[in-house]
Amino acid sequence: MKRLGEYTKPTVLFVDMNSFFASCEQQVNYYLRDRPIAVCVYTGKQGCVIAPSIEAKRLGIRLGMRLDEAVKICPDLVPVETNSKRYREFHVAIIDVLRQFTPDVLPKSIDEAVVDLTRCQLMYKDVREVAQQIKRDIREKVGDYLRCSIGIAPNAFLAKLGSDLQKPDGLVMITPETIDDVLRNLKLTDLPGIGTRMAKRLEDKGILTPLNLRYASPERLRAVCQSVIGWHWHLRLNFGGEVDLETSAYKSMQAMRTISTAQRRSEEQLDELLQSLCLTLERRMVRQDVFCQIVTFYCRYHDGRNYSDEVRLPEPKQDSMELYHLIRQRFERFQKLNQCEPILNHSIRSMSVSVFRFIPAQLVPFSLFEDNTRKNTLRKTVYEVKAKFGSDKLMRATELRDNPVFRDVIGFGSIKDLHDDQNPF
Numbered sequence: 001m002k003r004l005g006e007y008t009k010p011t012v013l014f015v016d017m018n019s020f021f022a023s024c025e026q027q028v029n030y031y032l033r034d035r036p037i038a039v040c041v042y043t044g045k046q047g048c049v050i051a052p053s054i055e056a057k058r059l060g061i062r063l064g065m066r067l068d069e070a071v072k073i074c075p076d077l078v079p080v081e082t083n084s085k086r087y088r089e090f091h092v093a094i095i096d097v098l099r100q101f102t103p104d105v106l107p108k109s110i111d112e113a114v115v116d117l118t119r120c121q122l123m124y125k126d127v128r129e130v131a132q133q134i135k136r137d138i139r140e141k142v143g144d145y146l147r148c149s150i151g152i153a154p155n156a157f158l159a160k161l162g163s164d165l166q167k168p169d170g171l172v173m174i175t176p177e178t179i180d181d182v183l184r185n186l187k188l189t190d191l192p193g194i195g196t197r198m199a200k201r202l203e204d205k206g207i208l209t210p211l212n213l214r215y216a217s218p219e220r221l222r223a224v225c226q227s228v229i230g231w232h233w234h235l236r237l238n239f240g241g242e243v244d245l246e247t248s249a250y251k252s253m254q255a256m257r258t259i260s261t262a263q264r265r266s267e268e269q270l271d272e273l274l275q276s277l278c279l280t281l282e283r284r285m286v287r288q289d290v291f292c293q294i295v296t297f298y299c300r301y302h303d304g305r306n307y308s309d310e311v312r313l314p315e316p317k318q319d320s321m322e323l324y325h326l327i328r329q330r331f332e333r334f335q336k337l338n339q340c341e342p343i344l345n346h347s348i349r350s351m352s353v354s355v356f357r358f359i360p361a362q363l364v365p366f367s368l369f370e371d372n373t374r375k376n377t378l379r380k381t382v383y384e385v386k387a388k389f390g391s392d393k394l395m396r397a398t399e400l401r402d403n404p405v406f407r408d409v410i411g412f413g414s415i416k417d418l419h420d421d422q423n424p425f
């Protein structure tokens, strides 16, 4: 993490692979190189283009086009069926390359990552040179046909913006000296995290351009956005601090409760508390769009003793009931093995569940857990509906209890969730 006042140094890189899926296909199949190709979920007439190659984009092929439409525009277009395992393997190899420059690498999606060189300033004299080296290393160690655009800036938001400005094979640095020239040529919706709705809201209040946004006072932005989100926009565009890379937010998440005397008496209540902790973590993981690979449980008893357990998951998880059942199974195994009293007993004073080692949700469907993908989409939809209509309009069976515990959880999560909501990536 940077110290206050250090947020003007461009030490954050955002690496965005260009036309990633299509380039992976061109990497492994020499015949496809330098041709307009379109990666599709299936290659029938009604198939949908999910990733046009750089060459196809130049000819006007866009993501989401139907294959028959695309072929009308570009008769030479070569359709290729999608191969998720392949893209995941390339992703892993690319992240490995990035980690050779610094341990502070945060994958943002299957084809994007933040490389934070803030802690490595003594190692590298010239950040531009590092960016060039990353491009060379990806070509030499992963695939000679793979290109990326890299943005360099003092914070992750501006670095991402920089990576969007020049494609393919771009390298753009944004500093306090150049930011106004960069913003002058952009629309509000060109900024990552500003959709048409948010743009309309800003425009209604007289903030018409990214430059207006930069120079609006933080008080005014807070009033326009009616939340801390406005303050964060001020920080992002004025080098006031990092709001998109809170290390604690992605290295671990913890949900903790101290337990009242009344709750302690009933085993059922303790059990529901445990479920509520898992639910809190699920909500945060859904907001951050990540799955966890390690879960820990910790509790303290009144006499000062404690119990703790750590589980490395054989497959990444996000679902609260899966986490809950896993922890329960471990309890039962421990109790049986050691012939001891129940772990959730009447002298328990506090308990916490933590999750670690996150991977982006987008990477999970590419592994073996096809079943989870659909559940994941459903879970996200549930939360989106909640965000739109209020959290009590739609609940899953686990939340539908005549018990204030779950309503409580939603209350506790709100500050954190507010923060997560405006992560622009």
Ligand SMILES: [Mg+2]
Binding pocket: 016, 017, 018, 019, 020, 111
């Ligand atoms: Mg990309």
